[in-house]
Amino acid sequence: GAGVSQSPSNKVTEKGKDVELRCDPISGHTALYWYRQSLGQGLEFLIYFQGNSAPDKSGLPSDRFSAERTGGSVSTLTIQRTQQEDSAVYLCASSLRTGGSYTFGSGTRLTVV
Amino acid sequence: GNSVTQMEGPVTLSEEAFLTINCTYTATGYPSLFWYVQYPGEGLQLLLKATKADDKGSNKGFEATYRKETTSFHLEKGSVQVSDSAVYFCALIETGSGSEKLVFGKGTKLTVNP
Numbered sequence: 001g002a003g004v005s006q007s008p009s010n011k012v013t014e015k016g017k018d019v020e021l022r023c024d025p026i027s028g029h030t031a032l033y034w035y036r037q038s039l040g041q042g043l044e045f046l047i048y049f050q051g052n053s054a055p056d057k058s059g060l061p062s063d064r065f066s067a068e069r070t071g072g073s074v075s076t077l078t079i080q081r082t083q084q085e086d087s088a089v090y091l092c093a094s095s096l097r098t099g100g101s102y103t104f105g106s107g108t109r110l111t112v113v
Numbered sequence: 114g115n116s117v118t119q120m121e122g123p124v125t126l127s128e129e130a131f132l133t134i135n136c137t138y139t140a141t142g143y144p145s146l147f148w149y150v151q152y153p154g155e156g157l158q159l160l161l162k163a164t165k166a167d168d169k170g171s172n173k174g175f176e177a178t179y180r181k182e183t184t185s186f187h188l189e190k191g192s193v194q195v196s197d198s199a200v201y202f203c204a205l206i207e208t209g210s211g212s213e214k215l216v217f218g219k220g221t222k223l224t225v226n227p
Contacts, residue, residue: 033215042219043157043202056214091157093215101147102215104157 002026004105006092012111013082021077021108025094032095033102034067034077038088046090049075082112115140119203119218126193126225134188134221136177136203144205146170146179146186147215151200160188160201193225 005024013019025032034046045059049069060066064082069075079086089109093102120135138144148160148170161170166181175190186203203218 031213035217043217045214045216048214050213059214093157101159101162103159104149106156 004092004094004103006090006105006108008108009106010109010111012113015084015112016081018078018080019082019110021079021090021110023075023077023092023094023105025073025075025092026096026103027073029094029096029103030072031097031102032069032075033093034075035091035093036088037091037107041088043091046077079110082110084112086110087112115144115205115207115216117203117205117216117218119201119221121219121221122200123222123224126223128195128225128227129192130225132188132190132193132197132223134201134203134223136186136188136218138184138186138203138205140184140205140207142207144207146177147204147206148175148177148186148188149202149204149217151202151220153199157202193223195225195227198223198225 007022032049036044047067048056051072052069064080067077089107091104091107093104095102116139118137145164147162149157150160151157161172163170163179166179169178177186177188200220200222202220204215206215
């Protein structure tokens with residue numbers, strides 16, 4: 001596609017429920033990143049994919065967070081047993097190669113009530 | 114580890130004023146440096162970049178020069194407009210480090226008044 005697409009754009013969920021966030025990167029982009037942007041917190045790195053493998057998962061906050069990427073394309077970030085502190089905007093970015101310029105999606109705004 | 118420090122905001126200027134947003138970095142190798150901008154209600158967009166020492170990135174009247182000796186990448190614009198009101202993020206990526214993640218500063222909110 002023309003840009004990085006994320007869905008849903010907004011998600012309101014009850015505390016304790018599981019959520020799945022989807023990222024569709026630009027076609028052919030091998031590098032894919034997930035970030036979290038909390039109010040007043042700046043951008044927090046979560047996980048990085050090169051193809052289908054995740055060389056760097058160091059930013060995942062807890063074992064409730066997981067992500068996968070299939071076919072070197074679509075990625076899904078899953079948050080289990082959501083907590084209120086998970087409320088944030090989750091951003092996905094992709095790049096043609098590592099070290100290049102990254103194109104960001106518009107994000108998914110997650111609200112846990 | 115790698116880190117980026119940018120000036121605390123918010124910054125409020127009048128239209129046509131000169132803008133500087135300071136950014137310094139810490140890296141063990143030779144990073145590429147970026148400025149990203151986030152306009153109200155929108156996603157992050159790449160504003161400009163520089164990949165090696167003394168490179169100057171420029172776009173939309175904004176400029177930043179990669180200064181290895183001072184480990185800095187300050188953002189400047191000679192005459193800001195109301196439409197430049199946004200949050201600006203300085204970032205780096207250290208290629209070949211094995212981590213390959215984009216490291217961001219905390220962001221600086223700019224408001225330009227007419």
